[in-house]
Amino acid sequence: MKISRASFLKLLTGTFAALSLFGCRREKSLPKNEHREVSSKPDLSLWQKEIDEARFATPRPESLVMVPRPGIHPKFPDADVRLGMAIDLDLCDSCGKCALACMVENNVPRVNADEARKGRYMHWLELRGGMPVMCAHCGDAPCEKVCPTGAAVASPDGFSSMVYPRCIGTRFCGANCPLHARKFNYTDAAEQGLAAKFNPEVPLRPQGVMEKCSLCIQRLQNARIQAKTFGLEWRGSGVLPACAAACPKHAIIFGNWLDLNSDLVRKTRGRGIYAPKSIAKFLPAVVYLRGKA
Amino acid sequence: MQKRKIPFTILWVILAVCGGGLVVWDLTAFPDYIYENPSTLPFNHEKHGEALGLDCSKCHPGAEAGIRAGMPSKADCMDCHNLPLSDSPENEAFDKALLTAKENPFTFTSLLPSNVVFPHGLHVKSGVSCETCHGSAKEIDAGRRPQVRMQDCLACHQGKRGFPQASTDCARCHR
Numbered sequence: 001m002k003i004s005r006a007s008f009l010k011l012l013t014g015t016f017a018a019l020s021l022f023g024c025r026r027e028k029s030l031p032k033n034e035h036r037e038v039s040s041k042p043d044l045s046l047w048q049k050e051i052d053e054a055r056f057a058t059p060r061p062e063s064l065v066m067v068p069r070p071g072i073h074p075k076f077p078d079a080d081v082r083l084g085m086a087i088d089l090d091l092c093d094s095c096g097k098c099a100l101a102c103m104v105e106n107n108v109p110r111v112n113a114d115e116a117r118k119g120r121y122m123h124w125l126e127l128r129g130g131m132p133v134m135c136a137h138c139g140d141a142p143c144e145k146v147c148p149t150g151a152a153v154a155s156p157d158g159f160s161s162m163v164y165p166r167c168i169g170t171r172f173c174g175a176n177c178p179l180h181a182r183k184f185n186y187t188d189a190a191e192q193g194l195a196a197k198f199n200p201e202v203p204l205r206p207q208g209v210m211e212k213c214s215l216c217i218q219r220l221q222n223a224r225i226q227a228k229t230f231g232l233e234w235r236g237s238g239v240l241p242a243c244a245a246a247c248p249k250h251a252i253i254f255g256n257w258l259d260l261n262s263d264l265v266r267k268t269r270g271r272g273i274y275a276p277k278s279i280a281k282f283l284p285a286v287v288y289l290r291g292k293a
Numbered sequence: 294m295q296k297r298k299i300p301f302t303i304l305w306v307i308l309a310v311c312g313g314g315l316v317v318w319d320l321t322a323f324p325d326y327i328y329e330n331p332s333t334l335p336f337n338h339e340k341h342g343e344a345l346g347l348d349c350s351k352c353h354p355g356a357e358a359g360i361r362a363g364m365p366s367k368a369d370c371m372d373c374h375n376l377p378l379s380d381s382p383e384n385e386a387f388d389k390a391l392l393t394a395k396e397n398p399f400t401f402t403s404l405l406p407s408n409v410v411f412p413h414g415l416h417v418k419s420g421v422s423c424e425t426c427h428g429s430a431k432e433i434d435a436g437r438r439p440q441v442r443m444q445d446c447l448a449c450h451q452g453k454r455g456f457p458q459a460s461t462d463c464a465r466c467h468r
Protein backbone atom coordinates (compact mmCIF):
# COMPACT_ATOMS: atom_id res chain seq x y z
CA MET A 1 0.00 0.00 0.00
CA LYS A 2 1.46 3.29 -1.07
CA ILE A 3 0.13 6.52 0.27
CA SER A 4 1.50 10.05 0.19
CA ARG A 5 2.27 11.93 3.40
CA ALA A 6 -0.35 14.56 2.58
CA SER A 7 -3.19 12.14 1.98
CA PHE A 8 -2.21 10.13 5.07
CA LEU A 9 -2.53 13.26 7.22
CA LYS A 10 -5.84 14.08 5.53
CA LEU A 11 -7.12 10.58 6.26
CA LEU A 12 -5.89 10.79 9.85
CA THR A 13 -7.62 14.11 10.56
CA GLY A 14 -10.71 12.93 8.71
CA THR A 15 -10.94 9.78 10.80
CA PHE A 16 -10.52 11.66 14.05
CA ALA A 17 -13.09 14.25 13.01
CA ALA A 18 -15.53 11.49 12.14
CA LEU A 19 -14.89 9.71 15.45
CA SER A 20 -15.37 12.87 17.49
CA LEU A 21 -18.58 13.61 15.60
CA PHE A 22 -19.72 10.07 16.34
CA GLY A 23 -19.01 10.72 20.00
CA CYS A 24 -21.48 13.58 20.17
CA ARG A 25 -24.13 11.97 17.98
CA ARG A 26 -26.66 11.64 20.76
CA GLU A 27 -28.45 14.40 22.60
CA LYS A 28 -27.99 13.84 26.27
CA SER A 29 -31.13 13.64 28.34
CA LEU A 30 -31.51 15.93 31.34
CA PRO A 31 -28.85 15.48 33.97
CA LYS A 32 -29.98 12.93 36.50
CA ASN A 33 -30.61 14.88 39.65
CA GLU A 34 -29.73 11.70 41.43
CA HIS A 35 -31.50 10.97 44.66
CA ARG A 36 -28.47 11.11 46.86
CA GLU A 37 -27.83 8.64 49.60
CA VAL A 38 -28.49 10.49 52.82
CA SER A 39 -29.67 9.21 56.15
CA SER A 40 -33.34 8.36 56.11
CA LYS A 41 -33.74 8.19 59.89
CA PRO A 42 -32.05 11.35 61.12
CA ASP A 43 -31.94 12.46 64.72
CA LEU A 44 -34.40 15.32 64.85
CA SER A 45 -32.94 16.71 68.09
CA LEU A 46 -29.83 17.78 66.14
CA TRP A 47 -31.99 20.02 64.00
CA GLN A 48 -33.80 21.35 67.05
CA LYS A 49 -30.45 22.07 68.69
CA GLU A 50 -29.30 24.07 65.67
CA ILE A 51 -32.46 26.16 65.69
CA ASP A 52 -31.81 27.02 69.34
CA GLU A 53 -28.20 27.92 68.48
CA ALA A 54 -29.28 30.13 65.61
CA ARG A 55 -31.48 32.15 67.96
CA PHE A 56 -28.30 33.54 69.52
CA ALA A 57 -26.88 34.45 66.12
CA THR A 58 -29.88 36.69 65.36
CA PRO A 59 -30.88 38.24 68.69
CA ARG A 60 -32.54 41.37 67.30
CA PRO A 61 -35.99 41.36 65.71
CA GLU A 62 -36.58 43.15 62.42
CA SER A 63 -37.94 46.66 62.83
CA LEU A 64 -41.43 46.82 61.39
CA VAL A 65 -43.28 49.57 59.55
CA MET A 66 -46.92 49.69 58.62
CA VAL A 67 -47.74 48.77 55.02
CA PRO A 68 -50.99 48.66 53.03
CA ARG A 69 -52.65 45.28 52.47
CA PRO A 70 -50.76 43.25 49.83
CA GLY A 71 -52.67 43.20 46.57
CA ILE A 72 -52.08 42.46 42.92
CA HIS A 73 -48.55 41.38 41.93
CA PRO A 74 -47.06 44.23 39.86
CA LYS A 75 -45.66 41.82 37.26
CA PHE A 76 -48.94 39.94 36.77
CA PRO A 77 -51.77 42.49 36.85
CA ASP A 78 -54.29 40.02 35.40
CA ALA A 79 -53.64 37.13 37.80
CA ASP A 80 -56.30 36.29 40.35
CA VAL A 81 -53.94 34.49 42.74
CA ARG A 82 -51.39 36.19 44.96
CA LEU A 83 -50.32 33.71 47.59
CA GLY A 84 -48.98 35.07 50.83
CA MET A 85 -48.89 34.80 54.56
CA ALA A 86 -49.60 36.89 57.61
CA ILE A 87 -47.82 36.18 60.89
CA ASP A 88 -49.75 37.32 63.94
CA LEU A 89 -47.13 38.61 66.36
CA ASP A 90 -49.76 39.04 69.09
CA LEU A 91 -50.28 35.27 69.13
CA CYS A 92 -46.71 34.17 68.40
CA ASP A 93 -44.76 33.12 71.48
CA SER A 94 -41.66 32.19 69.41
CA CYS A 95 -41.71 28.52 70.34
CA GLY A 96 -39.76 27.66 67.18
CA LYS A 97 -41.99 24.82 66.02
CA CYS A 98 -42.44 26.56 62.66
CA ALA A 99 -38.67 26.64 62.09
CA LEU A 100 -38.33 22.92 62.75
CA ALA A 101 -41.35 22.08 60.60
CA CYS A 102 -39.86 24.13 57.78
CA MET A 103 -36.53 22.32 57.94
CA VAL A 104 -38.21 18.92 57.99
CA GLU A 105 -40.61 19.74 55.17
CA ASN A 106 -37.96 21.18 52.87
CA ASN A 107 -34.97 18.94 53.71
CA VAL A 108 -33.02 21.95 54.92
CA PRO A 109 -29.54 20.80 55.91
CA ARG A 110 -27.60 21.66 59.04
CA VAL A 111 -24.24 23.44 58.73
CA ASN A 112 -20.83 22.49 60.06
CA ALA A 113 -19.16 24.31 62.95
CA ASP A 114 -17.13 26.61 60.68
CA GLU A 115 -20.20 27.88 58.87
CA ALA A 116 -22.16 28.19 62.09
CA ARG A 117 -19.47 30.42 63.53
CA LYS A 118 -19.96 32.73 60.54
CA GLY A 119 -23.70 32.67 61.08
CA ARG A 120 -24.33 30.96 57.76
CA TYR A 121 -27.25 28.83 58.86
CA MET A 122 -29.42 27.42 56.09
CA HIS A 123 -32.69 27.98 57.95
CA TRP A 124 -35.35 29.15 55.52
CA LEU A 125 -37.38 30.36 58.46
CA GLU A 126 -35.26 32.16 61.04
CA LEU A 127 -36.19 33.29 64.51
CA ARG A 128 -34.78 36.80 64.73
CA GLY A 129 -35.29 37.93 68.28
CA GLY A 130 -38.08 35.41 68.51
CA MET A 131 -39.80 36.75 65.41
CA PRO A 132 -40.22 34.26 62.53
CA VAL A 133 -38.59 35.78 59.44
CA MET A 134 -38.59 34.18 56.01
CA CYS A 135 -38.54 35.35 52.39
CA ALA A 136 -41.24 38.00 52.01
CA HIS A 137 -41.99 37.08 48.37
CA CYS A 138 -41.80 40.71 47.27
CA GLY A 139 -43.76 41.78 44.22
CA ASP A 140 -40.99 44.12 43.14
CA ALA A 141 -38.33 41.65 44.23
CA PRO A 142 -34.75 42.98 44.32
CA CYS A 143 -33.34 39.45 44.07
CA GLU A 144 -35.04 38.69 40.76
CA LYS A 145 -33.63 41.85 39.19
CA VAL A 146 -30.01 40.80 39.61
CA CYS A 147 -30.22 37.09 38.80
CA PRO A 148 -28.18 36.64 35.58
CA THR A 149 -29.74 33.28 34.68
CA GLY A 150 -33.37 33.75 35.65
CA ALA A 151 -33.16 31.16 38.42
CA ALA A 152 -34.90 33.56 40.78
CA VAL A 153 -38.13 34.26 39.00
CA ALA A 154 -41.59 35.52 39.87
CA SER A 155 -44.44 33.06 39.56
CA PRO A 156 -47.84 34.16 38.23
CA ASP A 157 -49.22 32.80 41.51
CA GLY A 158 -47.63 35.79 43.16
CA PHE A 159 -44.64 34.33 44.93
CA SER A 160 -40.95 34.37 44.15
CA SER A 161 -39.75 30.97 43.00
CA MET A 162 -36.32 29.46 42.63
CA VAL A 163 -35.23 27.05 39.88
CA TYR A 164 -32.26 25.23 41.41
CA PRO A 165 -30.68 23.75 38.25
CA ARG A 166 -30.55 27.21 36.71
CA CYS A 167 -28.67 28.71 39.64
CA ILE A 168 -24.96 29.15 38.91
CA GLY A 169 -24.15 30.49 42.35
CA THR A 170 -23.28 34.13 41.68
CA ARG A 171 -24.89 35.05 45.04
CA PHE A 172 -26.03 38.38 43.56
CA CYS A 173 -29.57 37.72 44.79
CA GLY A 174 -28.39 37.06 48.34
CA ALA A 175 -26.36 40.25 48.29
CA ASN A 176 -29.31 42.25 46.98
CA CYS A 177 -31.87 40.94 49.46
CA PRO A 178 -32.22 43.53 52.22
CA LEU A 179 -33.85 40.94 54.48
CA HIS A 180 -30.99 38.38 54.07
CA ALA A 181 -33.62 35.70 53.55
CA ARG A 182 -31.63 33.84 50.91
CA LYS A 183 -29.29 31.05 51.97
CA PHE A 184 -26.31 29.83 49.97
CA ASN A 185 -24.99 26.26 50.02
CA TYR A 186 -21.36 27.07 50.73
CA THR A 187 -20.62 23.42 51.53
CA ASP A 188 -21.93 20.08 50.39
CA ALA A 189 -24.17 19.18 53.30
CA ALA A 190 -25.00 15.71 51.97
CA GLU A 191 -21.30 14.83 51.78
CA GLN A 192 -20.75 15.87 55.39
CA GLY A 193 -23.77 13.91 56.59
CA LEU A 194 -25.58 17.07 57.65
CA ALA A 195 -28.47 16.70 55.22
CA ALA A 196 -31.40 14.36 55.48
CA LYS A 197 -34.19 13.42 53.14
CA PHE A 198 -37.14 13.98 55.44
CA ASN A 199 -39.47 14.65 52.56
CA PRO A 200 -39.08 12.69 49.30
CA GLU A 201 -41.07 15.35 47.44
CA VAL A 202 -38.34 17.97 47.81
CA PRO A 203 -34.93 17.70 46.11
CA LEU A 204 -31.69 18.15 48.00
CA ARG A 205 -29.92 21.26 46.84
CA PRO A 206 -26.34 20.75 45.65
CA GLN A 207 -23.34 22.81 46.70
CA GLY A 208 -23.17 26.25 45.09
CA VAL A 209 -26.90 26.82 44.84
CA MET A 210 -28.97 29.54 46.48
CA GLU A 211 -32.13 28.56 48.30
CA LYS A 212 -34.88 30.24 50.27
CA CYS A 213 -38.44 29.90 51.50
CA SER A 214 -40.53 28.60 48.59
CA LEU A 215 -43.90 28.92 50.37
CA CYS A 216 -43.75 25.09 50.37
CA ILE A 217 -44.16 25.03 46.61
CA GLN A 218 -44.46 21.23 46.55
CA ARG A 219 -47.63 21.48 48.63
CA LEU A 220 -49.02 24.23 46.39
CA GLN A 221 -48.28 22.22 43.24
CA ASN A 222 -49.84 19.07 44.67
CA ALA A 223 -52.94 21.01 45.73
CA ARG A 224 -53.27 22.49 42.25
CA ILE A 225 -52.80 19.09 40.61
CA GLN A 226 -55.43 17.58 42.89
CA ALA A 227 -57.90 20.38 42.14
CA LYS A 228 -57.29 20.06 38.42
CA THR A 229 -57.79 16.30 38.58
CA PHE A 230 -61.27 16.99 39.90
CA GLY A 231 -61.74 19.59 37.18
CA LEU A 232 -61.72 22.55 39.57
CA GLU A 233 -60.05 25.91 39.29
CA TRP A 234 -57.43 26.26 42.06
CA ARG A 235 -57.25 29.62 43.77
CA GLY A 236 -55.04 28.83 46.72
CA SER A 237 -57.41 27.04 49.04
CA GLY A 238 -57.10 23.73 50.82
CA VAL A 239 -53.39 23.88 51.49
CA LEU A 240 -51.08 25.10 54.25
CA PRO A 241 -47.31 25.55 54.26
CA ALA A 242 -45.47 23.47 56.84
CA CYS A 243 -44.88 26.38 59.23
CA ALA A 244 -48.55 27.37 59.26
CA ALA A 245 -49.62 23.78 59.81
CA ALA A 246 -47.16 23.33 62.68
CA CYS A 247 -47.99 26.53 64.57
CA PRO A 248 -49.81 25.53 67.79
CA LYS A 249 -51.31 29.03 68.15
CA HIS A 250 -52.42 29.33 64.50
CA ALA A 251 -50.42 32.54 64.31
CA ILE A 252 -49.30 31.93 60.72
CA ILE A 253 -52.14 32.43 58.27
CA PHE A 254 -51.72 31.35 54.66
CA GLY A 255 -53.95 32.23 51.75
CA ASN A 256 -54.66 34.15 48.60
CA TRP A 257 -54.58 37.93 49.03
CA LEU A 258 -56.90 38.40 46.04
CA ASP A 259 -59.60 36.00 47.26
CA LEU A 260 -61.82 38.06 49.54
CA ASN A 261 -63.26 34.93 51.18
CA SER A 262 -59.90 33.40 52.05
CA ASP A 263 -58.81 32.91 55.64
CA LEU A 264 -55.98 35.32 55.09
CA VAL A 265 -58.11 38.25 54.01
CA ARG A 266 -60.78 37.66 56.64
CA LYS A 267 -58.35 37.34 59.54
CA THR A 268 -56.29 40.37 58.55
CA ARG A 269 -59.32 42.65 58.28
CA GLY A 270 -59.10 45.43 60.85
CA ARG A 271 -55.59 44.47 61.92
CA GLY A 272 -52.41 46.50 61.69
CA ILE A 273 -50.35 45.12 58.80
CA TYR A 274 -46.60 45.51 59.14
CA ALA A 275 -43.56 44.51 57.10
CA PRO A 276 -39.83 44.59 57.87
CA LYS A 277 -38.62 48.12 57.23
CA SER A 278 -35.86 46.98 54.84
CA ILE A 279 -38.27 45.48 52.30
CA ALA A 280 -41.47 47.41 53.05
CA LYS A 281 -41.35 49.29 49.74
CA PHE A 282 -40.97 46.13 47.62
CA LEU A 283 -44.64 45.05 48.04
CA PRO A 284 -44.08 41.94 50.20
CA ALA A 285 -46.67 39.16 50.28
CA VAL A 286 -45.55 37.86 53.67
CA VAL A 287 -46.52 40.40 56.31
CA TYR A 288 -46.89 40.67 60.08
CA LEU A 289 -49.99 41.47 62.10
CA ARG A 290 -49.92 43.46 65.30
CA GLY A 291 -52.69 45.20 67.19
CA LYS A 292 -55.59 46.92 65.52
CA ALA A 293 -55.39 49.09 62.44
CA MET B 294 12.25 7.37 -1.66
CA GLN B 295 13.49 5.52 1.35
CA LYS B 296 11.55 2.39 2.29
CA ARG B 297 9.36 2.76 5.39
CA LYS B 298 10.12 0.60 8.38
CA ILE B 299 6.58 0.52 9.83
CA PRO B 300 3.88 -0.58 7.42
CA PHE B 301 0.74 1.51 7.33
CA THR B 302 -1.38 -1.44 8.37
CA ILE B 303 -0.03 -1.11 11.92
CA LEU B 304 -1.10 2.54 11.99
CA TRP B 305 -4.58 1.56 10.83
CA VAL B 306 -4.78 -1.05 13.56
CA ILE B 307 -3.84 1.57 16.17
CA LEU B 308 -6.48 3.91 14.80
CA ALA B 309 -9.11 1.18 14.91
CA VAL B 310 -8.22 0.38 18.54
CA CYS B 311 -8.54 4.08 19.44
CA GLY B 312 -11.91 4.29 17.69
CA GLY B 313 -13.14 1.17 19.42
CA GLY B 314 -11.97 2.62 22.73
CA LEU B 315 -13.95 5.78 22.08
CA VAL B 316 -17.11 3.79 21.44
CA VAL B 317 -16.61 1.71 24.60
CA TRP B 318 -15.98 4.87 26.63
CA ASP B 319 -19.14 6.43 25.22
CA LEU B 320 -21.27 3.45 26.16
CA THR B 321 -19.83 3.18 29.67
CA ALA B 322 -19.97 6.92 30.34
CA PHE B 323 -23.65 7.07 29.41
CA PRO B 324 -24.95 3.73 30.65
CA ASP B 325 -28.62 4.65 30.09
CA TYR B 326 -27.91 3.99 26.43
CA ILE B 327 -27.60 0.27 27.14
CA TYR B 328 -30.59 -0.20 29.40
CA GLU B 329 -31.05 -3.57 31.00
CA ASN B 330 -34.14 -4.73 32.77
CA PRO B 331 -32.94 -5.15 36.37
CA SER B 332 -35.68 -7.68 37.05
CA THR B 333 -35.23 -11.40 36.48
CA LEU B 334 -38.86 -11.77 35.43
CA PRO B 335 -39.28 -12.12 31.67
CA PHE B 336 -42.10 -9.60 31.43
CA ASN B 337 -43.52 -8.75 28.03
CA HIS B 338 -45.55 -5.57 27.65
CA GLU B 339 -46.88 -6.44 24.23
CA LYS B 340 -48.47 -9.70 25.39
CA HIS B 341 -50.18 -8.07 28.35
CA GLY B 342 -51.19 -4.81 26.77
CA GLU B 343 -52.10 -5.29 23.15
CA ALA B 344 -52.94 -8.99 23.28
CA LEU B 345 -54.96 -9.02 26.52
CA GLY B 346 -56.21 -5.44 26.31
CA LEU B 347 -54.96 -4.41 29.75
CA ASP B 348 -54.61 -0.71 30.48
CA CYS B 349 -51.24 0.62 31.59
CA SER B 350 -52.81 1.74 34.87
CA LYS B 351 -53.84 -1.85 35.61
CA CYS B 352 -50.26 -2.66 36.62
CA HIS B 353 -48.78 0.84 36.97
CA PRO B 354 -50.89 2.39 39.73
CA GLY B 355 -51.42 6.09 39.28
CA ALA B 356 -50.45 6.13 35.62
CA GLU B 357 -53.79 7.55 34.57
CA ALA B 358 -55.00 9.46 37.61
CA GLY B 359 -52.12 10.09 40.01
CA ILE B 360 -49.01 12.21 40.01
CA ARG B 361 -46.52 9.36 39.71
CA ALA B 362 -46.93 5.98 38.07
CA GLY B 363 -45.78 3.04 40.16
CA MET B 364 -44.48 -0.43 39.44
CA PRO B 365 -46.48 -3.58 40.24
CA SER B 366 -45.53 -5.80 43.16
CA LYS B 367 -45.37 -9.57 43.03
CA ALA B 368 -48.83 -9.73 44.63
CA ASP B 369 -50.22 -7.68 41.72
CA CYS B 370 -48.89 -10.26 39.24
CA MET B 371 -50.33 -13.08 41.35
CA ASP B 372 -53.80 -11.55 41.07
CA CYS B 373 -53.98 -12.97 37.57
CA HIS B 374 -51.28 -15.63 37.62
CA ASN B 375 -53.07 -17.55 40.39
CA LEU B 376 -55.83 -18.23 37.90
CA PRO B 377 -55.64 -21.16 35.52
CA LEU B 378 -54.11 -19.49 32.49
CA SER B 379 -53.29 -21.07 29.15
CA ASP B 380 -50.76 -23.92 29.22
CA SER B 381 -48.19 -22.29 26.97
CA PRO B 382 -44.57 -23.04 27.95
CA GLU B 383 -43.98 -19.30 28.38
CA ASN B 384 -46.62 -19.12 31.05
CA GLU B 385 -45.08 -22.02 32.95
CA ALA B 386 -41.67 -20.42 32.76
CA PHE B 387 -43.12 -17.18 34.07
CA ASP B 388 -44.94 -18.89 36.93
CA LYS B 389 -41.73 -20.63 37.92
CA ALA B 390 -39.84 -17.34 37.88
CA LEU B 391 -42.59 -15.72 39.93
CA LEU B 392 -42.22 -18.32 42.68
CA THR B 393 -38.64 -17.29 43.39
CA ALA B 394 -39.08 -13.59 42.69
CA LYS B 395 -38.71 -10.86 45.30
CA GLU B 396 -41.70 -9.07 46.77
CA ASN B 397 -41.13 -6.09 44.46
CA PRO B 398 -39.47 -7.59 41.40
CA PHE B 399 -39.73 -4.49 39.21
CA THR B 400 -37.92 -1.24 39.86
CA PHE B 401 -37.75 1.91 37.82
CA THR B 402 -35.61 4.92 38.54
CA SER B 403 -37.34 8.07 37.46
CA LEU B 404 -35.76 9.74 34.47
CA LEU B 405 -36.94 13.11 35.72
CA PRO B 406 -34.67 15.13 37.94
CA SER B 407 -35.90 15.09 41.52
CA ASN B 408 -36.81 18.78 41.36
CA VAL B 409 -39.42 18.32 38.64
CA VAL B 410 -42.97 17.13 39.10
CA PHE B 411 -44.78 15.44 36.22
CA PRO B 412 -48.43 14.76 37.05
CA HIS B 413 -49.27 11.72 34.93
CA GLY B 414 -53.00 12.03 35.57
CA LEU B 415 -53.35 15.58 34.28
CA HIS B 416 -51.44 14.76 31.10
CA VAL B 417 -53.59 11.73 30.39
CA LYS B 418 -56.65 13.87 31.07
CA SER B 419 -55.65 16.42 28.45
CA GLY B 420 -55.15 13.73 25.83
CA VAL B 421 -51.46 12.84 26.07
CA SER B 422 -51.21 9.07 25.80
CA CYS B 423 -48.57 6.94 27.53
CA GLU B 424 -47.02 6.20 24.11
CA THR B 425 -46.23 9.89 23.53
CA CYS B 426 -43.34 9.74 25.96
CA HIS B 427 -42.79 6.06 26.70
CA GLY B 428 -43.16 4.63 23.19
CA SER B 429 -45.26 1.64 22.18
CA ALA B 430 -45.29 -1.64 24.10
CA LYS B 431 -42.99 -3.12 21.50
CA GLU B 432 -40.44 -0.34 21.96
CA ILE B 433 -40.58 -0.66 25.74
CA ASP B 434 -39.92 -4.39 25.49
CA ALA B 435 -36.98 -3.64 23.22
CA GLY B 436 -35.47 -1.58 26.05
CA ARG B 437 -36.39 1.93 25.02
CA ARG B 438 -36.54 4.47 27.80
CA PRO B 439 -38.15 7.86 27.29
CA GLN B 440 -35.68 10.62 26.60
CA VAL B 441 -36.80 13.45 28.81
CA ARG B 442 -35.65 16.86 27.68
CA MET B 443 -37.03 20.17 28.84
CA GLN B 444 -37.24 21.40 25.25
CA ASP B 445 -39.75 18.62 24.52
CA CYS B 446 -41.76 19.53 27.61
CA LEU B 447 -41.76 23.17 26.53
CA ALA B 448 -42.60 22.53 22.88
CA CYS B 449 -45.70 20.65 23.99
CA HIS B 450 -46.63 23.23 26.61
CA GLN B 451 -46.30 26.02 24.06
CA GLY B 452 -48.83 24.21 21.87
CA LYS B 453 -46.44 23.15 19.10
CA ARG B 454 -47.19 19.42 19.25
CA GLY B 455 -50.91 19.41 18.63
CA PHE B 456 -51.93 19.31 22.27
CA PRO B 457 -53.69 22.18 24.05
CA GLN B 458 -51.42 24.93 25.25
CA ALA B 459 -50.37 24.76 28.91
CA SER B 460 -48.59 26.92 31.43
CA THR B 461 -44.90 27.66 30.87
CA ASP B 462 -44.42 29.13 34.33
CA CYS B 463 -41.23 27.71 35.92
CA ALA B 464 -42.88 27.14 39.27
CA ARG B 465 -45.58 24.88 37.82
CA CYS B 466 -43.17 21.98 37.31
CA HIS B 467 -39.96 22.91 39.14
CA ARG B 468 -39.88 22.70 42.89
